[in-house]
Amino acid sequence: MKGLFISFEGPDGAGKTTQIKMLEEYLKNKGYDVVLTREPGGTYISEQIRKVILDVSNENMNYMTEALLYAASRAQHVSEVIKSSIDEGKIVICDRFVDSSVVYQGIGRNLGIDTVEAINKFAIDGCMPHVTFLFKISPEEGIRRKSKQGEKDRLENEKIDFHKRVYKGYEELRDKHVDRIQEIDAEKTIEEIHEDIKKRIDDIL
Numbered sequence: 001m002k003g004l005f006i007s008f009e010g011p012d013g014a015g016k017t018t019q020i021k022m023l024e025e026y027l028k029n030k031g032y033d034v035v036l037t038r039e040p041g042g043t044y045i046s047e048q049i050r051k052v053i054l055d056v057s058n059e060n061m062n063y064m065t066e067a068l069l070y071a072a073s074r075a076q077h078v079s080e081v082i083k084s085s086i087d088e089g090k091i092v093i094c095d096r097f098v099d100s101s102v103v104y105q106g107i108g109r110n111l112g113i114d115t116v117e118a119i120n121k122f123a124i125d126g127c128m129p130h131v132t133f134l135f136k137i138s139p140e141e142g143i144r145r146k147s148k149q150g151e152k153d154r155l156e157n158e159k160i161d162f163h164k165r166v167y168k169g170y171e172e173l174r175d176k177h178v179d180r181i182q183e184i185d186a187e188k189t190i191e192e193i194h195e196d197i198k199k200r201i202d203d204i205l
């Protein structure tokens with residue numbers, strides 16, 4: 001039997017990582033074989049690319065370079081981890097996937113959705129999440145939560161206008177993929193959100 005591929009998406013500081021860990025625990029307790037992974041990252045090579053992308057000293061990185069690095073990291077991740085895990089019947093939970101590139105690089109950086117999708121066609125090799133949980137939170141609240149955590153990376157350091165474009169970009173994507181993307185109210189409490197996600201996952205499984 002083929003597995004299940006779930007991605008979590010949303011603005012910085014939305015609470016995705018917090019919820020992913022809770023969902024992993026919930027599914028493991030139910031006896032499922034779960035692979036928890038993230039982008040950019042998830043493999044030795046992809047994690048090295050992550051460091052380059054998020055390094056605050058790389059402030060003059062060209063936007064196309066940035067988009068290609070995310071895609072390169074993804075190509076390795078898909079081929080080394082995601083595809084094989086799904087084929088082995090596992091549940092793959094991924095903290096961000098190609099939707100992040102479409103929104104952050106395509107809309108946030110103004111490279112265009114078509115351009116970013118074209119680059120990523122090679123990287124994803126036909127592999128898309130079965131379901132995507134999109135965390136809805138205002139850019140201001142996301143940044144506020146992130147600031148409380150400490151140091152910010154190169155993307156998180158961007159001006160509020162960039163984060164506002166990202167927020168609007170996710171809305172656009174949600175309307176385009178209503179069959180796959182499920183919106184989560186990320187301004188609720190951690191426990192309320194976990195309950196919401198559990199119900200949705202139980203329906204899918």
Ligand SMILES: Nc1ncnc2c1ncn2[C@@H]1O[C@H](COP(=O)(O)OP(=O)(O)OP(=O)(O)O)[C@@H](O)[C@H]1O
Nearest residue numbers: 011012013014015016017018145149186188189190
């Ligand atoms: N529902 C919530 N209400 C208030 N604070 C929250 C909530 N969920 C998470 N947080 C806090 O907000 C901060 C960011 O959470 P988290 O790292 O899970 O977000 P994220 O979406 O993974 O962020 P990023 O994409 O930037 O890595 C953490 O300090 C976390 O404890």
Ligand SMILES: Cc1cn([C@H]2C[C@H](O)[C@@H](COP(=O)(O)O)O2)c(=O)[nH]c1=O
Nearest residue numbers: 012039040070096097100101104155156
């Ligand atoms: C996959 C992906 C990510 N980003 C951005 C989104 C975040 O600002 C960082 C990743 O950091 P996180 O703490 O792991 O959320 O990178 C992007 O711009 N494009 C992408 O494809």
